[in-house]
Amino acid sequence: MAGDTLTSSGYIKHHLTNLTFGKHPDGSWGIAQSAAEAKEMGFWAIHVDTMFWSIGLGILFLYFFSKTAKQATAGVPNGLQNFVEWLVDFIDESVRGSFSARNALVAPLALTIFVWIFLQNLMDLVPVDVIPELAKLLGIHYMKVVPSTDPNATFGMAIGVFILVLFYSIKIKGIGGFAGELTLQPFSSNNVLVNILFIPVNFILEFVSLIAKPISLALRLFGNMYAGEMIFILIAIMYNAGLILGLFGGVLQLGWAIFHILIITLQAFIFMTLTIVYLDMAHHEH
Amino acid sequence: MNINLTLIGQLLAFAVFVWFTMKYIWTPIMGALETRKKEIADGLVAAERGQHEQELAKERAKDVLHEAKSQAAEIVAQAQKRAAEIVDESKDTARTEGERILTAAQAEIEQESNRAREHLREKIGELAVAGAEKILRKEINATAHKDIVNELAQEI
Numbered sequence: 020m021a022g023d024t025l026t027s028s029g030y031i032k033h034h035l036t037n038l039t040f041g042k043h044p045d046g047s048w049g050i051a052q053s054a055a056e057a058k059e060m061g062f063w064a065i066h067v068d069t070m071f072w073s074i075g076l077g078i079l080f081l082y083f084f085s086k087t088a089k090q091a092t093a094g095v096p097n098g099l100q101n102f103v104e105w106l107v108d109f110i111d112e113s114v115r116g117s118f119s120a121r122n123a124l125v126a127p128l129a130l131t132i133f134v135w136i137f138l139q140n141l142m143d144l145v146p147v148d149v150i151p152e153l154a155k156l157l158g159i160h161y162m163k164v165v166p167s168t169d170p171n172a173t174f175g176m177a178i179g180v181f182i183l184v185l186f187y188s189i190k191i192k193g194i195g196g197f198a199g200e201l202t203l204q205p206f207s208s209n210n211v212l213v214n215i216l217f218i219p220v221n222f223i224l225e226f227v228s229l230i231a232k233p234i235s236l237a238l239r240l241f242g243n244m245y246a247g248e249m250i251f252i253l254i255a256i257m258y259n260a261g262l263i264l265g266l267f268g269g270v271l272q273l274g275w276a277i278f279h280i281l282i283i284t285l286q287a288f289i290f291m292t293l294t295i296v297y298l299d300m301a302h303h304e305h
Numbered sequence: 306m307n308i309n310l311t312l313i314g315q316l317l318a319f320a321v322f323v324w325f326t327m328k329y330i331w332t333p334i335m336g337a338l339e340t341r342k343k344e345i346a347d348g349l350v351a352a353e354r355g356q357h358e359q360e361l362a363k364e365r366a367k368d369v370l371h372e373a374k375s376q377a378a379e380i381v382a383q384a385q386k387r388a389a390e391i392v393d394e395s396k397d398t399a400r401t402e403g404e405r406i407l408t409a410a411q412a413e414i415e416q417e418s419n420r421a422r423e424h425l426r427e428k429i430g431e432l433a434v435a436g437a438e439k440i441l442r443k444e445i446n447a448t449a450h451k452d453i454v455n456e457l458a459q460e461i
Binding site for chain 2: 037039043057058060061062063064065066069071073074077080081084085086088089091092094103104107108111114123124126127128130131135169170171172174175176179248285
């Protein structure tokens with residue numbers, strides 16, 4: 020548990036602080052010892068825990084899937100191959116359903132997004148104190164185990180998707196076509212002068228809707244996971260408040276965890292589906 | 306909750322993961338799925354062909370059986386005919402043989418009766434001579450009348 024000397028707000032803050040490695044204001048490099056120190060490091064710092072867990076989970080995913088893919092036969096599939104094939108088939112069907120152009124990148128991208136986000140979210144079901152307490156035994160003071168509660172992770176993926184959206188918009192429609200899409204609609208007129216007057220209005224509207232894509236992607240996932248994590252932390256505080264409240268907290272945690280299984284899958288699925296839809300829009304004229 | 310270098314790190318990791326998935330996971334698995342799909346389709350086609358061939362074979366077997374049956378019937382009919390012929394032939398043979406035997410027997414019987422008649426004639430002659438001898442013993446000499454007796458015996 021969080022220890023008796025910590026207050027509830029301290030406990031929550033502690034749980035929401037990443038293990039940050041970066042440049043101290045005095046010029047030396049090292050691990051931040053407090054949330055304030057981490058903030059002072061500014062942009063040139065890295066969340067070691069987020070990187071470790073997300074890349075670790077990603078490698079786990081890639082290891083099992085590529086191992087299966089290497090042994091994949093057209094004959095009778097074994098258990099793991101069956102599972103992987105089922106998932107691949109499911110992703111393939113989703114991509115076929117919402118993506119009408121031909122692009123070999125989209126389906127593997129969707130698979131990566133779905134499985135990676137699902138695994139990141141899955142860390143939320145590990146009781147909030149287990150891994151941080153183990154890390155404390157190893158001398159690591161801060162440990163935030165759910166990468167998708169770190170906006171860096173969600174924005175990293177969303178910006179990756181956004182770069183692809185921009186790339187394919189320009190590749191398919193050309194710079195002129197893409198610029199036209201941003202400036203010549205939704206308002207247009209047969210009169211050229213009026214059209215020119217419409218350009219700034221159109222651009223403001225279209226630019227907002229364009230920029231809203233990655234932001235909504237990232238913030239939706241981050242918000243859902245952050246809120247879920249916060250509720251787990253709040254439930255965990257109840258364990259310190261006596262036997263009856265502690266037992267009640269246990270029931271709550273179980274209920275919330277079961278409900279959360281739905282949320283983590285749903286969020287991974289939404290991120291994947293919206294990525295497919297955004298890329299589909301990038302491939303088509305409006 | 307600070308935005309920092311982690312963002313770039315996550316972006317790079319994401320790009321590498323997508324590239325890896327595309328190259329080493331998606332392509333081989335889709336390949337295996339496609340191959341299996343094709344194999345199943347081929348198997349279904351082969352099964353259908355097999356069924357069709359079986360039907361044809363059944364038809365052919367039926368034809369062969371039919372032909373064999375008619376041939377067998379023909380053979381039986383021929384055999385029956387032949388048997389009847391053989392029976393007729395043997396009947397004819399038997400009849401001629403019987404007739405031949407009958408003729409031989411009749412010839413033998415005639416011969417035998419001729420011989421018996423000859424024998425009887427001789428016996429009667431002797432008896433007549435003996436009778437005449439007895440009658441004539443008293444009156445005539447046997448030797449004197451022998452010629453007459455023999456002449457009589459010849460005439461019988």
